Amino acid sequence: MFSIDLNSDLGESFGAYKIGKDNEVIPLISSANVACGFHAGDPNVMSKTVALCKNNGIAIGAHPGFQDLQGFGRRNMNVSPDEVKAMIIYQVGALDAFCKAAGAKLSHVKPHGALYNMAAKDERLARAICEGVYEFDSSLILLGLSGSLMLREAEKIGLRCAAEVFADRAYEDDGTLVARTKPGAMITDEDKAVERVIKMIKEHKVETISGKTIELCPHSVCVHGDSEKAVVFTQKIRDSLNAEGIEIKPLEQLVERR
Numbered sequence: 001m002f003s004i005d006l007n008s009d010l011g012e013s014f015g016a017y018k019i020g021k022d023n024e025v026i027p028l029i030s031s032a033n034v035a036c037g038f039h040a041g042d043p044n045v046m047s048k049t050v051a052l053c054k055n056n057g058i059a060i061g062a063h064p065g066f067q068d069l070q071g072f073g074r075r076n077m078n079v080s081p082d083e084v085k086a087m088i089i090y091q092v093g094a095l096d097a098f099c100k101a102a103g104a105k106l107s108h109v110k111p112h113g114a115l116y117n118m119a120a121k122d123e124r125l126a127r128a129i130c131e132g133v134y135e136f137d138s139s140l141i142l143l144g145l146s147g148s149l150m151l152r153e154a155e156k157i158g159l160r161c162a163a164e165v166f167a168d169r170a171y172e173d174d175g176t177l178v179a180r181t182k183p184g185a186m187i188t189d190e191d192k193a194v195e196r197v198i199k200m201i202k203e204h205k206v207e208t209i210s211g212k213t214i215e216l217c218p219h220s221v222c223v224h225g226d227s228e229k230a231v232v233f234t235q236k237i238r239d240s241l242n243a244e245g246i247e248i249k250p251l252e253q254l255v256e257r258r
Contacts, residue, residue: 002246004201005220007031011049012040024231026052028238030250031059033110036091039065039073046098054104059250064091065112073113081128088132108251109133110143120148127153134159141251146216147175162219162251165200167193170209178209194240219254
């Protein structure tokens with residue numbers, strides 16, 4: 001029997017600006033990564049998103065990023081490991097406060113955007129993220145790109161970790177995600193995306209943008225909640241997983257406790 005977590009990046013509205021269809025996406029997933037106010041989200045949005053997740057029985061994760069609202073956290077920044085570590089502790093702590101106030105539990109941490117991508121290849125940033133999570137709460141799970149340095153650094157310090165793959169993103173030959181600025185970075189054909197997801201789960205393989213086949217071993221599949229067809233796309237993936245006999249479970253049920 002195959003099992004997988006289905007996650008989405010949510011809580012990314014800000015003030016009067018609404019992003020995503022959280023109300024519709026949340027019931028379809030098993031884990032939510034909630035923005036913590038740096039790249040998106042604000043205290044009111046964080047509080048409402050945590051309540052939505054709790055009411056739907058969805059695992060709650062922190063989604064910390066660079067302090068870059070204008071660029072939505074997708075622009076690379078020149079920051080030191082100490083700064084990154086502090087950013088992680090600050091943002092995870094903020095979301096954890098809302099979880100505690102709502103009587104909910106924080107399950108995992110998934111870095112966002114440029115921070116996520118940079119740490120996949122930068123050992124110092126990867127370690128800073130892992131240390132920040134571990135020192136805040138060593139029971140949390142770090143969700144990172146399959147095969148990335150983040151997961152290796154997590155293993156080194158004894159932090160539980162889970163490998164993530166993407167339903168709607170193209171891969172480079174080294175297993176990193178194709179930059180959004182490049183043609184073909186996003187998989188817009190829903191049927192093709194679903195086919196890739198099933199192959200990644202059952203065969204641990206995906207075809208890169210160059211046509212090469214690489215291996216990965218996923219615990220979780222991400223579907224982006226801010227895309228135009230997010231709800232239809234998520235529902236189609238969920239239906240396909242059920243049809244293939246692949247059980248959808250939150251990360252806590254997929255990653256062993258240390």
